[in-house]
Amino acid sequence: MTSDFLSACSAIVGSDFVLTKESEQYPYLTDWRQRYLGKALAVLLPQSTEEVARLVQLCALHQIACVPQGGNTGLVLGSIPDQSGNAVVISLKRMNRVLAVDVSNNTMTVEVGCLLADVQTAAAAQDRLFPLSLASEGSCTIGGNLSTNAGGTAVLRYGNTRELCLGLEVVTAQGEVWNGLRGLRKDNTGYDLRDLFIGAEGTLGIITAAVLKLFPQPRAQITAFAALDNADAALDLLRLCQHALGPTLTAFELISDFSLQLVLKHFPQLQHPFVGNYHYYALLEISDHESETHAIALMEQVLEQAINDGHAVNAVCATSISQSHSLWKLRESISEAQAREGKNIKHDISIPVSQIPQFIYVTDAELAIAFPGCQIVCFGHMGDGNLHYNVSAPAGSSDADFILQQPAINRIVHDQVHQFKGSISAEHGLGMLKRDEIKLYKSELEMAMMRAIKTALDPQNLMNPGKVL
Numbered sequence: 113m114t115s116d117f118l119s120a121c122s123a124i125v126g127s128d129f130v131l132t133k134e135s136e137q138y139p140y141l142t143d144w145r146q147r148y149l150g151k152a153l154a155v156l157l158p159q160s161t162e163e164v165a166r167l168v169q170l171c172a173l174h175q176i177a178c179v180p181q182g183g184n185t186g187l188v189l190g191s192i193p194d195q196s197g198n199a200v201v202i203s204l205k206r207m208n209r210v211l212a213v214d215v216s217n218n219t220m221t222v223e224v225g226c227l228l229a230d231v232q233t234a235a236a237a238q239d240r241l242f243p244l245s246l247a248s249e250g251s252c253t254i255g256g257n258l259s260t261n262a263g264g265t266a267v268l269r270y271g272n273t274r275e276l277c278l279g280l281e282v283v284t285a286q287g288e289v290w291n292g293l294r295g296l297r298k299d300n301t302g303y304d305l306r307d308l309f310i311g312a313e314g315t316l317g318i319i320t321a322a323v324l325k326l327f328p329q330p331r332a333q334i335t336a337f338a339a340l341d342n343a344d345a346a347l348d349l350l351r352l353c354q355h356a357l358g359p360t361l362t363a364f365e366l367i368s369d370f371s372l373q374l375v376l377k378h379f380p381q382l383q384h385p386f387v388g389n390y391h392y393y394a395l396l397e398i399s400d401h402e403s404e405t406h407a408i409a410l411m412e413q414v415l416e417q418a419i420n421d422g423h424a425v426n427a428v429c430a431t432s433i434s435q436s437h438s439l440w441k442l443r444e445s446i447s448e449a450q451a452r453e454g455k456n457i458k459h460d461i462s463i464p465v466s467q468i469p470q471f472i473y474v475t476d477a478e479l480a481i482a483f484p485g486c487q488i489v490c491f492g493h494m495g496d497g498n499l500h501y502n503v504s505a506p507a508g509s510s511d512a513d514f515i516l517q518q519p520a521i522n523r524i525v526h527d528q529v530h531q532f533k534g535s536i537s538a539e540h541g542l543g544m545l546k547r548d549e550i551k552l553y554k555s556e557l558e559m560a561m562m563r564a565i566k567t568a569l570d571p572q573n574l575m576n577p578g579k580v581l
């Protein structure tokens with residue numbers, strides 16, 4: 113029975129692209145942080161939409177679950193199978209062609225296995241910008257970005273992946289191909305199926321191609337680092353920047369001093385932007401359509417006003433691309449620095465921007481009482497209200513013991529998020545990791561509507577079962 117199924121898979125994609133050996137399958141079965149190892153009947157690597165459709169039809173016939181996978185950089189255990197060994201992984205990474213660029217319509221049609229970095233490069237070759245930007249952009253795929261509705265550093269100006277997509281092609285759970293590859297900015301013709309599949313984490317169907325929005329390339333991007341006395345000052349600075357810069361402001365990242373110190377400890381080649389330490393820092397980026405000189409003048413003017421108004425206590429503005437990269441490197445290295453330091457308990461949360469300082473004060477204080485000495489690595493996309501609020505063990509104590517406190521720590525952090533009317537998953541999704549946690553915070557009605565959609569589109573529950581719901 114299994115061998116019949118595998119032979120039929122080989123007949124569709126070729127035997128080289130049906131991986132059954134443990135050693136070949138390994139990278140597809142474990143997550144980015146190597147916390148979990150799933151099992152699969154096979155890893156299948158189709159090269160066309162037709163092949164995906166035929167594989168899904170075959171799976172439906174044999175009642176075999178499918179786990180779609182892109183770059184496998186997801187952080188919530190969504191892209192790997194469970195340990196039953198009954199599912200197949202369908203990796204889309206061989207479907208990596210740019211199909212068309214319509215410069216006048218400012219759109220690009222791509223297969224979903226394209227790496228995000230390659231899409232950015234293809235857009236730049238046409239003097240256009242595809243603004244989605246994540247630290248994993250060299251490994252993650254457009255299909256994964258769409259399926260997780262990825263965020264990243266440019267959401268403040270351009271929105272999440274959902275806002276960057278106009279049309280989709282999807283292989284349904286029955287193995288039919290829905291061609292919704294429309295390049296329209298206006299289309300009010302009933303339920304928005306595109307938006308259902310975006311952010312569905314592969315639980316409703318397999319996205320095979322997409323029409324993406326492009327934007328004019330800015331003439332200059334300038335980065336600055338501001339030192340702040342406290343989290344309230346970050347909110348004041350953000351408000352000032354938004355007022356003074358409008359859509360020119362493309363990133364506003366918050367970095368706590370503890371986060372910066374971890375980076376400097378584990379990446380000694382990187383330089384502290386200031387001589388002394390401050391409680392918080394903000395990394396700002398502006399994208400200017402006039403010139404570099406104009407951009408620098410604009411940034412310097414805002415920073416000067418921020419210092420005069422008491423929102424920032426110090427600031428540096430990068431005047432070259434390499435200086436700009438060095439400042440971004442400080443922000444992008446936080447996750448890796450944390451990993452080198454040891455294990456920690458991560459939270460990817462969002463809060464209304466106006467509530468962020470209060471959330472930080474209240475939650476820091478509650479954790480300090482419950483877990484004296486615990487260390488908080490707080491950083492993230494403050495401009496869109498998204499914090500990575502990670503908690504690690506008190507200095508000198510065992511990580512392994514501390515990790516056992518995860519349920520209690522999650523409860524404190526997520527209950528506060530809920531109190532502040534926030535979300536326990538801002539940009540990474542739910543996957544297997546937060547599937548049970550979400551039930552504590554979404555209403556039964558909302559969960560029931562989600563289950564009804566799942567049952568309508570995937571009545572056999574074969575598309576990435578056990579994820580999200």
Ligand code: FAD
Pocket residue numbers: 144179180181182183184185186187190191192204224245246247248251252253254255256257258259260261262263264265313314315317318319320447539540543576579
């Ligand atoms: P995968 O991990 O392969 O899959 C993710 C989910 O999408 C899974 O549920 C999978 O089943 C589903 N899926 C994949 N392809 C398809 C498809 N074609 N059709 C249907 N379902 C599919 N995320 C952010 O949002 N913002 C960040 O700033 C960010 N920074 C990161 C930094 C690092 C260093 C790392 C490791 C990750 C980061 N992430 C971030 C998380 C991750 O990179 C994103 O979620 C990314 O969008 C996942 O893309 P992927 O191709 O790796 O998808």
